[in-house]
Amino acid sequence: MPSEFDLIARHFTRPPRDAARVPLGVGDDCALVAPAAGMQLAISSDMLVEGRHFFAQADPALLGHKCLAVNLSDLAAMGARPLGFTLALALPAADDDWLRAFAGGMLALADAHDCDLIGGDTTRGPLNICITIFGEVPTGQALRRDAARSGDDIWISGTLGDARLALAGYRREIELDAASLQRAGRRMHVPMPRVALGQALRGIAHAAIDISDGLVGDLGHILERSGVGACIDADALPAGPELAAHPSELRRPFALAGGDDYELCFTAPASARESVLAAAAECGTPVTRVGRIDAAPGLRLVDRNGAPLSLQLASFDHFASP
Known part of the structure; x- marks a missing residue:
């Protein structure tokens, strides 16, 4: 049975691509991130819970893509350039095939946006994925x-x-x-x-x-x-x-x-x-x-003619929606 550290080393440890932006990534108590001069950090977290945000038995490669995509979307809304992200992952079991597919989907999207996985945590529990993402945006230019x-x-x-x-x-x-x-x-x-x-x-x-x-x-x-x-x-x-x-x-x-x-x-x-x-x-x-x-x-x-519409609409709310 692989240990927690074996799983991290096998599926989630890669050297940062840009040591100037990420001097230290996975493997220490903290990662080190260095935004460029004149930049502000943009930081966002999202949690995805099985049965709430995605179906049980979801395709792990697609799930890996989506869990990072929703965080990248937050950076997009601020006009920020991605730097790196952390991954906190609760797993019901250490399934090597599942992790390989999940990491593949997630890291392929990370590579497409030049965004490094820089740290995180794993534990046993109901499937739960929490990502915190870091980006940079020129001071005073964030879309708010x-x-x-x-x-x-x-x-x-x-x-x-x-x-x-x-x-x-x-x-x-x-x-x-x-x-x-x-x-x-x-x-x-x-x-x-x-x-x-x-x-x-x-x-x-x-x-x-x-x-x-x-x-x-x-x-x-x-x-x-x-x-x-x-x-x-x-x-x-x-x-x-x-x-x-x-x-x-x-x-x-x-x-x-x-x-x-x-x-x-x-x-x-x-x-x-x-x-x-x-x-x-x-x-x-x-x-x-x-x-x-x-x-x-x-x-x-x-409507298209300018006539008022009376529609009963409500967007999703985690505590109001079933």
Whole structure:
């Protein structure tokens, strides 16, 4: 039976790629991280619990990808460049094959974003994955939730709702054919964090947030922190290709309040529209303008003709949702 330290050495120990940024990684009581001059550290933690954030018996390679992707998405929302991350992992058993696949999925995404695994912990217990990620952003240039201004455009990266559609299919809330469920399921299991776009929006966007619990709730955090309101055209939302085939009665709530999209919602002045589009094109990430920030508090939803919509929507909440 391999020891805890054998597992760490076998699956999670690699030398840092840039000794100037990470002088010391896995193997000591602490890692050492050195942001460049003129940079601030951006730090975020996320926990994924089996049965709450992912299904039991989830594919370990896809799970490894997703657990890091959700943390990279937080850095993207701040406009930060990834530096490194720690992994705290509770395991019901020391399954070498499971760990090999999990580490492979996680570290492949880490390599794609030049982000080192620099430390963490392992223990026995119900499957639980907690990552703390570190990034750097030029001082004063972080995209923050409290910076939206009246008159700003509201933009969305990528598409929304296919992850929620997949969840509905898995739960048998709706019937999806196998091919549609597989395509929608990719958005749920393999989100792609918009790290390059977040960095490209520095100096262009005012406020940003990543959409993890649903647009309505996540945009609401920007509105609350910035002391503003908003109007959203529900029919302008970029529905995912699988969701787009469904009627508006399903498309609107899934795009507005579905979770697990990990796209960016950001605000920018109307005068910056060409700059936003140029930044998005440079990153190869589509963006869609879906509304505006208003001085009057509250979130107003309208259809494509500007008529008000009355929809009962609630984004995911860990203590309010079943």
